[in-house]
Amino acid sequence: MGHGNQFRTLAGLVLAGWAGLAFAAGKAEEFKYVAAPGASVSLINDVGQVTVRFGEGRKIVIRSKTSSDKVEVYAEQKGSRFEIRTHTLQPGSAEERRVEYEVFLPARVGITVRADSGPIRVKGLRGSEIILDGDSSPVEVHEVDAAGQHLHVRTVSGNITLGNISSAHLEIRSLGGNVSLEKVSGPKVQVTTTQGNIRYSGAFGSNGEYSLISHSGNIDVALPETASVDMMAESVEGSADNDFPLQRKARSSFLPHQGRSFSGTSHSGSSSVQLSSFSGKIRVKKQ
């Protein structure tokens, strides 16, 4: 056997050994369930990314990958509710406790995700009730047609990013994380932070109620000239600046104060928009 062949054999053995080690370090699993509309999935994870995407047909598919044998994935079906949970078998580092999840969800199947410090990413769901608790996890939700369902997102300090979401009853809360919304609309949109900033970009839809409230965070709003809004804005100890054309309402109990509050309507005032901060800055401008 020549030197070249010896080298190839050695390289092959090394690669096989490496792959074997990698396989032994973690475990990949797949769970599949047939779900009727109205079914729901509950997923609880500590560390690791959780991705939820739209899946065709009526099958819920959940793929998991652990990073060590110190954690395991526990899956159980209880009627039309599917519960997936990460169990810690032995204490370990964050990296050893990491479990990555990928979930494919059919239309009109609800999802609840509770994650401590892995990012949560949701994309393309249709008609699903969505509840996401992130603690320090950043949360991203994009391209969701909620069809009148609820989308609730909460974090303690994780940032929240929402984009292209329609027809949702939205309740977004963060204590210390920033919240960013782009092209988000629905019959009711409530965003509250204690210290985080709120940024909204979009037209506010029509016939909706929008409330963006922060205690000490800033609120930045950019809307197109075609937006039809009835807007009130106030910052008690901060500032409120408007650079968007609003008509003053003939009768209003809200008294504007230069630099601290303003109100007015644009076009027919179809959507009600309330912007409120105790000590942050409120800035409204035209896109």
Added chain:
Amino acid sequence: MNCTEFQNELADFIDSEATAEAQGHLKSCTACAGLVADLREISGQARLLAAADEPGPEVWSRIEEALEREGLVRVEAPVPARALWWGAGQSSWAVPAWAAAVAALLLLAFGVNSLRQTPAVPDSTAVVQPAALVDDDDMKFLAAVEKRAPSKSGRYKKHMEAVNASIRDAKRSVEQDPGNELARERLIQAYDQKSALYEMAMTQSMQ
């Protein structure tokens, strides 16, 4: 003029004429009048003391009474006269009279300074310290979180303080302007934030 304001200006007129306003307060406040009388006596006595002179026992008694009246000292059981270092020539621990006078003045100065910070009479204009940002119920809750998830309790406490501050500020806004719809909504949301924090902390610490 209240007691706090009077005592803030005390040093200015202890050896000189008091302002009309201060005189008016002295007439109506026996605590401050007694304090001024004691300070003036000590000030006068200190000037008269020679190196070998010692303050009479009545001076120390008046100092002790003034300090006790202000709650700065408690009267201990009487010490035998022989042990008193200011007793006439009886103890080898006797301290020169001028040092004794300085010590007395320092004690009274401390007393006056404490009084400046703590008004003798409750006063509606006195500064009220803000309530603690984490109350007893919150502390019990955080203690429970600490047991389950010690690495997270510090973070939750920080957020608890922030959310309690937001409730306090929102309440104040509503009190000042009850008809303000935005203020009322801020208060409702502030309470909801606190509720959400409780829920998330318990849920996360139980995982």
